[in-house]
Amino acid sequence: MPTPESPLQIGPHTVQPPVVLAPMAGITNAPFRTLCREFSGGKGLFVSEMITTRALVERNDKTMQLIRFDDSERPRSIQLYGVDPATVGKAVRMIAEEDLADHIDLNFGCPVPKVTRKGGGSALPYKRNLLRAILREAVTGAGDLPVTMKMRKGIDDDHITYLDAGRIAVEEGVTAIALHGRTAAQHYGGTADWDAIARLKEHVPEIPVLGNGDIWSAEDALRMVHETGCDGVVVGRGCLGRPWLFADLVAAFEGRTDAYVRPTLREVADVMVRHATLLGEWIGDESRGVIDFRKHVAWYLKGFAVGSEMRKRLAITSSLEELRAGLDELDLDQPWPAGADGPRGRTSGNNRVVLPDGWLRDPYDCAGVGEDAELDTSGG
Numbered sequence: 001m002p003t004p005e006s007p008l009q010i011g012p013h014t015v016q017p018p019v020v021l022a023p024m025a026g027i028t029n030a031p032f033r034t035l036c037r038e039f040s041g042g043k044g045l046f047v048s049e050m051i052t053t054r055a056l057v058e059r060n061d062k063t064m065q066l067i068r069f070d071d072s073e074r075p076r077s078i079q080l081y082g083v084d085p086a087t088v089g090k091a092v093r094m095i096a097e098e099d100l101a102d103h104i105d106l107n108f109g110c111p112v113p114k115v116t117r118k119g120g121g122s123a124l125p126y127k128r129n130l131l132r133a134i135l136r137e138a139v140t141g142a143g144d145l146p147v148t149m150k151m152r153k154g155i156d157d158d159h160i161t162y163l164d165a166g167r168i169a170v171e172e173g174v175t176a177i178a179l180h181g182r183t184a185a186q187h188y189g190g191t192a193d194w195d196a197i198a199r200l201k202e203h204v205p206e207i208p209v210l211g212n213g214d215i216w217s218a219e220d221a222l223r224m225v226h227e228t229g230c231d232g233v234v235v236g237r238g239c240l241g242r243p244w245l246f247a248d249l250v251a252a253f254e255g256r257t258d259a260y261v262r263p264t265l266r267e268v269a270d271v272m273v274r275h276a277t278l279l280g281e282w283i284g285d286e287s288r289g290v291i292d293f294r295k296h297v298a299w300y301l302k303g304f305a306v307g308s309e310m311r312k313r314l315a316i317t318s319s320l321e322e323l324r325a326g327l328d329e330l331d332l333d334q335p336w337p338a339g340a341d342g343p344r345g346r347t348s349g350n351n352r353v354v355l356p357d358g359w360l361r362d363p364y365d366c367a368g369v370g371e372d373a374e375l376d377t378s379g380g
Helices: 030-040 053-057 061-066 085-097 121-126 128-142 162-171 194-203 218-228 245-253 265-283 286-301 308-314 320-328
Strands: 008-010 013-015 019-021 045-052 077-081 103-108 147-152 154-156 176-180 209-212 232-235
Touching (some): 019 245, 030 245, 053 061, 053 085, 121 128, 121 147, 128 162, 147 162, 162 194, 218 232, 308 320
Parallel strands (some): 077 103, 103 147, 176 209, 209 232
């Protein structure tokens, strides 16, 4: 399949191949980004988990840890969440003036209730004037730093916003747009609408458009580019428990489709231990690192012949020694299982989107949205 004719350009940063790690709360911290970047050979763009603008401005301890980047991370990419234009502006200026990152992405795609009930994430683009005000503050405050945004199609099928939001983004100087081809109501259920990605690309030819949704393999990424004409792909749930997917993505975009990674369980186990080790070093406590790693166990073991009792045991480990000992009891010579490349992570859909009272009454009026609508914590 053909790949994009020219490299993906995010401001001064050339992203080649055009592959981006999607921000995921509690997942895309520095250790996971390190693993993905190592498998990619340093190619691609790897975005932090969501950082709340209010927490950043107030220098919340957890938030300041979340924005720590490894020395090898270039460009450093932060995703911000905010609802109040003034607070977003303060956060962006702080990043630019203190050299905290090289690229800023704005979150208008998160569908979880704690975000949408405050008018944030995927609820926010419905308020066109509020979206414009936030983007204007961000682009102005960023100076030379490129500002991008990630969004969904809309709130639900009756409140589609992505084309209007795309045009506003272009007018306010946003560098690129990523579109997840689902509404907030779909959450992660159903099938991503790749046709919407194609329509957005036609609607805003001035800037790069990246596609997101249902990329479970390198072939899916190539197919999305071929079918939609998008300039690159954003990969989220497809790499859960599978950071080597980025090696496959690099190989695919470079035309080396015979170089895909198909690890044995022994190789997967080694990555699991390294992941847990990195988390412990990052947190500063081995036990807390292994506990944080527990949520990854089922994703790494997907498709392998591992009994339910052993899966449960591995998912309650609290030390590297305990994790390694449990893994060593498995049949580590198992080859990569057929079907392990498929969907992973959350799949629930058809949710009622929790919104502020009267949110849908007027798509332009944003009265009552201010600093009190900001979340005060970041990440997972």
